[in-house]
Amino acid sequence: MAGPTVTTVVFDIGGVLLDWNPRHLYRKLIADPAELAQFLTQVCSPRWHLAHDLGADTEQSCRELAARHPGQADLIMAWSRRSEEMVTGQIDEAVEVLADVRAAGLPALALSNMEADKFLLRRDKFAFFGMLGGCVISGIEGVAKPDREIFEILLDRYGLEPAATVFIDDTAANIAAARAIGIHAIEYSGAGQLRRDLRELGVPVAGRPG
Numbered sequence: 644m645a646g647p648t649v650t651t652v653v654f655d656i657g658g659v660l661l662d663w664n665p666r667h668l669y670r671k672l673i674a675d676p677a678e679l680a681q682f683l684t685q686v687c688s689p690r691w692h693l694a695h696d697l698g699a700d701t702e703q704s705c706r707e708l709a710a711r712h713p714g715q716a717d718l719i720m721a722w723s724r725r726s727e728e729m730v731t732g733q734i735d736e737a738v739e740v741l742a743d744v745r746a747a748g749l750p751a752l753a754l755s756n757m758e759a760d761k762f763l764l765r766r767d768k769f770a771f772f773g774m775l776g777g778c779v780i781s782g783i784e785g786v787a788k789p790d791r792e793i794f795e796i797l798l799d800r801y802g803l804e805p806a807a808t809v810f811i812d813d814t815a816a817n818i819a820a821a822r823a824i825g826i827h828a829i830e831y832s833g834a835g836q837l838r839r840d841l842r843e844l845g846v847p848v849a850g851r852p853g
Contacts, residue, residue, distance in 0.1 A: 649827070649844050650807040652744045653797065656755035656778075658813035659737050659831045660771060661730055665692075668728040672718055686712055687722050696756040696787045701726070726761055727768075736834030738771045740841070743848040745774050753778040754797050754810065756787045777801060788812070789820035798824075809844055811837060 657663035665683055673679040691708065695701045705723040709716035744751050753775050755762075759782035766772045779797045781787035786796070798805060805825035812818055813831045821828035829840045841848050 648807060649749070649809050649846050651750050651752060651801070651803055651809070652741075652841070652846060653752045653754050653808060653810045653826075654737075654741060654775075655810075655812040655814075655817070655831070656753050656757060656765075659811055660734060660741065660753070661765065661769065662732055662734050663730050665722070665729050667731050668721065668725055669718070671728070672721060682715070682718065686715060687719060692722075693787065695758045696781045698759065698782050698785045701758055701760070726758075727764065730765065733769055733771060734834075737831070737837065740834055740837055740848060741771060741774055743838075744841075744846065747847045749846065750776045752776055752797070752801060753780075754788070754793065754812075755779075756781040758782040788814070788817040791820060791824060794821060794824050794826065798826075809841065809846065 654660055665687065666679070669679055669683060673682060686708070691704075694704060701723045705720050709719040712719060741751055751774060753772075755778065757765075757780050759780060762778070762780045762782065766778075772778070777800070779793060779800065781793060784793060784796055786792045788794075794810075797803065798808070806827070809827045809829065810818075810821040811829045811831050812821070815830060818828040818830045827844055829837060831837055835850075838848050838850055842850075
C-alpha cells in the first residue's frame with residue numbers, strides 16, 4: 644500500500660457508534676409526520692441546534708426558543724430535558740468494528756459534534772467509550788465539524804499524521820473536510836462496508852457475516 648501505514652482510527656459518535664436522532668424522541672410527541680418535519684426544520688432546527696454543538700447551554704437555549712414559541716414550549720423544552728430519548732442505543736455492529744480495531748493493536752479516538760453535558764452523560768452510560776483513547780468534542784472545544792479547526796485540534800492533540808489517520812463519519816460535509824486536510828475518510832453506511840474500506844487501507848479487521 645502506498646503512503647504511510649495507518650496508525651490511528653477516528654470514529655464519529657452520533658450516527659456511527661450511537662444511534663442518535665431527534666426523531667426518536669419527537670415521534671413520541673408529534674403524531675403527524677408533516678407537523679414533525681416542520682417542527683424539526685423550522686423550530687428546533689439543525690441551525691438552532693448547532694449552537695449547542697458549539698458550547699451553548701442547551702437548557703437556556705431551549706428556554707429562549709420557548710419564549711419565542713410559547714405554544715410549543717413543552718415540545719421545545721423536551722429537547723433538553725428528554726435528550727437521551729434521542730439515543731436508542733449503541734450501533735452494535737459499528738462498536739464491534741471499534742473492538743476489532745483495538746484488538747488489531749491500533750489506537751482509536753473519537754471526533755464528534757455533541758453538547759458537552761450530553762457527552763458526559765453518554766460517556767458514563769456506554770461502555771464502548773472505554774475503548775477510545777481520547778475524544779475531541781465540539782461542545783467542549785467551541786468549534787464543530789466540518790470546520791477545519793476541529794480536525795487540526797485532533798491532529799495536534801494526539802500527534803497524528805493526517806495520511807496515517809482514518810476518520811469515519813456519516814455526513815458527507817465532514818468527510819470532505821477531513822479529506823481536505825489529508826486525512827483518509829470513510830463515509831459510514833454500514834459495518835460491512837466499513838470493514839471492507841478499512842481493509843483496503845491496510846487496517847486488519849476481519850470480515851463478518853452481514
